[in-house]
Amino acid sequence: MPFTITQSCVGCQACKKICPVNAISGEKKEIHVIDPVVCIECGACGRICPHTSVLDQLGNLCAMVKRSQWKKPRVNSDECMSCNMCIETCPVNCLALSGAHDSGYPHGYPYLKEEKACIGCGFCSLECPVEAITMYSSVT
């Protein structure tokens, strides 16, 4: 069940601009529409909408959250297995693999390379089987 936009949309285009898969269409000052086939339910549209005009996959209205308060991933390298699942699943490609930490353990680890690009969807955390990624907010 994808996200949907309600009639209270004012066409500000904030959601359209942030959608990582270009699922949202609509002209300025007109009600926007989410393509249900393309939507990946990352929730970025709901978090950014200033008019509370987005319903989530359960039909609940999404509350706007200041972007500075969006959660970011933090990687615990003790648990991480360098499998790259988080990097691959990230819809905005904001994670990257580090260089080898040392010659004794020459595996790379994911890190938040593009912090400003992160949309706080949490897919990286959700898909990490070893729970090496936690989502945190720097502002409380």
Place this chain on the structure above:
Amino acid sequence: MDRGYMGKILMVDLGSSTMEDELIPEEIYEKYLSGMGLASHILYHRIPAGADPLGPQNILGFVSGLLTGTGSLFSGRWMVVGKSPLTGGWGDANCGGTFSPAIKRSGYDGIFFSGISDKPVLLYIKNGKPELRDASHLWGKDAVESEELLKKEYGEHASVAVIGPAGEKLSLISGVCNDKGRLAARSGLGAVMGSKKLKAVVLDGKKRIRVYDRQEVNRLSRICNRWVKVQLPLGPGTGLGLLGILLRVLPTAMAMDGYVYKNILRKWGTGGLNQMSPEWGDSPVKNWKGSNVDWPLSRSKSAHPDLVKGYEVIKYHCYSCPLGCGGICRYPGKYKEGHKPEYESILALGGLCMNEDTGSLFDLNEYLNRAGMDTISAGAAVAFAMECYEQGILTKEDTGGLDLSWGDAGAIAELIRRMVDREGIGDVLADGVRAAARRIGKGSDRFAVHAGGQEPAMHDGRMDPGFAVHYSVEPTPGRHTIGSQLYYEMFQLWKRVKGIPKKLPFQIYTKNSRYIADEKKAQEEASSSRYMAVVNGAGLCMFGSFLGVTRTPTFDWLNAVTGWSKTPEQYMEIGQRIQTLRQAFNVKHGIEPKENRVHDRAVGRPPLTQGANKGRTVDIEKMMGDYWAQLGWDPATGKPTPQTLIRLGIEVS
């Protein structure tokens, strides 16, 4: 759909530049899984009998796996499939990297191409929207160069599968490259892609892959990861060569636990075996006529595991792999940086050709990956030519002035360049040893070691007859990635599957017993085939599977991802169905399974007179018949019987 699969495929007709989505019913996944299984269902029914592998009726498919992208580990393998121009039958080749999840993130379980384009094209899928685009500007460029250009054009995070010049020039030993130098090399499917004028597939999607019970999948993955993470303190790589000597001189062998091999893989990668394998007779030497006596430690040290590892700057993990057997290397030479050469490449370009120039092994590996030519088959073709040269069948006049003496690194490099460019003697060899022997004549087929047209890999059936059997009976003959007696020990299937032979932990047995052709071995070999068909339907990695079916819980992952409640025996029956449909594909296309028997030399006819495999001969005909009988195929012909087809619910056409 919360069952791990995407539920649809993309069918592209390159002749008319049209494409359409096709929904796949759930019962097909239940019968064949996804990956190779789904592909066998599509290709069997849609490629007409007698279709030219390089013609418009052949279908080339790129498939992901049922477990790919679900949180299960080792599930990053994709597969290219089609009718093989090398063998004339079923063709597939398997590779890791990032391309497998990219197929599913684009919304598909598989992407299939028919027809032939009139100009070079590429398929680009952005967020589930496919389009064909012109690729003329890439034609002629090597695979890595092409990928770099495509990433500039479509974004650094796009996943790319691309052919190099070998595929463009329809070399029958060419493959499909992804992730800057990883090659789905076998079966000659790069030539099929080249024949269709399809230069590349570029995928950039972020579709969600939904799972029935993600918590359970993750729980299973955490248990599996614990086995991967615990690493034994291994000493220097020299010890592996010495271990090879010990394994050679002992009259007994011990059932291998794949956990031991896991430790070698994690530290050195497959290259950990570079010296050990020739010593204990696992690796063929000098076009299969030599032995460890010809390739002692003093010569194989050119690929000493620590020497190769010394160039590694970081481990390379395929998608969802906690092991990381690959590596990115920096080294002196033409290319400076590239993927670490695998054991197969090192031994095919090294011991098989008697080449002990370390630098050339790195350069040739990278050159062949960029050209999109199979390192195993290329090395075998060079070794074949060297023996023909030694025997006077090829002369300097034939070779265009090249002195093809054993081990001449410069001559090997030049010969391989000519193979890629299809120039002179290179054109003769560019389609593998069977085609080359037919072109050269003069009895050269005595030296053309192949199974059904495909060059066997660097594992010797005279040491482990299971390799000889699988080289001979697989619908894609000559493959080392399905089974052997050693693999059966590592899969440990008896711990989950009822009614198959058991092994005790580290069970000791005499080496002579390996060569007794009995029903028990046939059961083991058939079980390995069934299981690997499941693994290839799931998109799992064989190396991960070597940890054993309880530590790498294939069946449990499949149930947790799909919501099914199938027993291990039911999954093994699915494996049998996939295997049988692939064999039925071969029968439909006129392959006589008996003719896929591996070359005499590879089964010890005549037996070697020295070295680890001295005096060993494999009773291959009996072993093949026994294997076929286990799968319900005619033990005399290797063709699936009507009763078996009905029992498995396979409709043949």
